[in-house]
Amino acid sequence: MKAKIGILTLSDRASEGIYEDLSGVAIKECLNEWIASEREYFYEVIPDEFELIKKRLIYMCDEVGCDLVLTTGGTGPALRDVTPEATEAVCEKMMPGFGELMRAASLKFVPTAILSRQTAGIRGHSLIINLPGSPKAIRECLEPIFPAIPYCIDLIKGAFIQTDEKVMKAFRPKQKKIS
Numbered sequence: 237m238k239a240k241i242g243i244l245t246l247s248d249r250a251s252e253g254i255y256e257d258l259s260g261v262a263i264k265e266c267l268n269e270w271i272a273s274e275r276e277y278f279y280e281v282i283p284d285e286f287e288l289i290k291k292r293l294i295y296m297c298d299e300v301g302c303d304l305v306l307t308t309g310g311t312g313p314a315l316r317d318v319t320p321e322a323t324e325a326v327c328e329k330m331m332p333g334f335g336e337l338m339r340a341a342s343l344k345f346v347p348t349a350i351l352s353r354q355t356a357g358i359r360g361h362s363l364i365i366n367l368p369g370s371p372k373a374i375r376e377c378l379e380p381i382f383p384a385i386p387y388c389i390d391l392i393k394g395a396f397i398q399t400d401e402k403v404m405k406a407f408r409p410k411q412k413k414i415s
Contacts, residue, residue, distance in 0.1 A: 238274040239395040241267065242296035242305035245281040246289060246319050247369065250309075257281050259308035262374040263367065270382060270404035273397055278302060284310050289322035297326070297362035303394035304385065305362055306378075309369035311354045319366050320353045327357025327364060331388070334365055338377040342368070345376055361394050383407045 245251075245260040260279060267275070278300050282288055289310070296302045310319030324330060334356035342349030354366040354377070363385065367377055386397040386406040399406045 237395045238276055239271070239304070239389075239397050240276050240278065240300060240302045242278045242300065242302040243280075244289075244292055244296065244305060244307045245279075246284050246307060246309040247281065248283045248316065251281050251283045258371040259367070259369055259374055262371040263306050263308060263378070266375055266378050266382075270399050271397055272400040273395075275397075284316040284318060286318045286322050289319060290326050293322065293326045293359070293364060297359040297364070302362050303389050303397070305364045306367055307364070308367045308374065311352050311366050311368055313351050313353070317353070320355045323355055323357055323364050323366055327359050329358040331356040331358065331363070334381050334384075337381050338367075341380040342373060342376055345373075358392055361392050363388050363392065363394070379404075 243260045243263050245257045249255055250257040264277060278296060280292060282292055293305060296305045307319055310317045332355060335354040338354050339349050339352055342352060352368055354368065356365040367374055382404055383406055387408045389397055
């Protein structure tokens with residue numbers, strides 16, 4: 237089964253065409269480097285509007301059936317940054333460890349990592365993860381959490397994601413044999 241991956245860029249200016257979305261491109265570049273199995277991308281750029289973000293997350297999870305939805309942007313303290321709130325509003329379970337690890341990893345690069353509010357959660361059979369809006373920060377945040385993503389998707393009955401183990405090793409616990 238081919239993995240379905242949603243990439244949702246949240247940016248007023250990129251959605252208006254004022255500048256090119258480089259963060260969404262950075263996500264896809266990382267995933268293409270790390271994932272060996274078949275995958276299909278669903279990509280959108282929308283403004284930082286709470287109701288619209290919720291609507292598009294629900295669409296990607298429930299209608300498209302994405303196994304993984306990665307958002308970029310809208311995770312800071314600015315008034316229009318509402319991505320974590322929209323994510324929490326559509327998820328049945330929150331997965332705070334993803335945000336905690338991303339912030340810890342980012343602190344190695346910038347002291348302002350503590351201002352980031354990335355989170356993650358589960359909606360049905362979909363894992364939603366909020367990434368920062370900076371193209372440079374995409375790899376810095378996605379690389380430390382990615383080893384746990386395929387197994388998390390296994391646990392929620394999503395598509396099996398196989399990585400290229402030469403560049404990214406996914407962690408899956410060894411199965412114990414029952415005698």
